[in-house]
Amino acid sequence: MIRNGVIVPQVSCIDPYDGSMYPPGSEWNTDHCMKCNCLGGEMECCSRYNGVVGAPEGCEAVVNPETCQYEMYRIDNPSEPCI
Missing domain, CATH: 2.10.70.10 (Complement Module, domain 1)
Structure with missing residues (x-):
C-alpha cells in the first residue's frame, strides 16, 4: 500500500x-x-442486529447470540417468550 x-x-x-x-x-x-x-x-x-428495539409492556428484548436477532421474553419469567 x-x-x-x-x-x-x-x-x-x-x-x-x-x-x-x-x-x-x-x-x-x-x-x-x-x-x-x-x-x-x-x-x-x-x-449485526438492528439497534434498539421496543418491547411490549412486561417484556424485554434480548439479542440471541446464535441468530443475532432480537427475541422478546417476559420480565417476570425470562424463560417464557412474549407473544
Whole structure:
C-alpha cells in the first residue's frame, strides 16, 4: 500500500473478541454479533442486529447470540417468550 508517496506494509488485524488474526481486506462475523473488516491494519466493526428495539409492556428484548436477532421474553419469567 502507498500512503503519501511512501510504501507502507499492510498490517493484519487482531479481533478483540477472540484474539484471532485477520489479513488486510478480510471481513468476518464475530461470536458477539459483530461484522468486522480489516482495512490495512485498522479494524472496523458494527453490530449485526438492528439497534434498539421496543418491547411490549412486561417484556424485554434480548439479542440471541446464535441468530443475532432480537427475541422478546417476559420480565417476570425470562424463560417464557412474549407473544
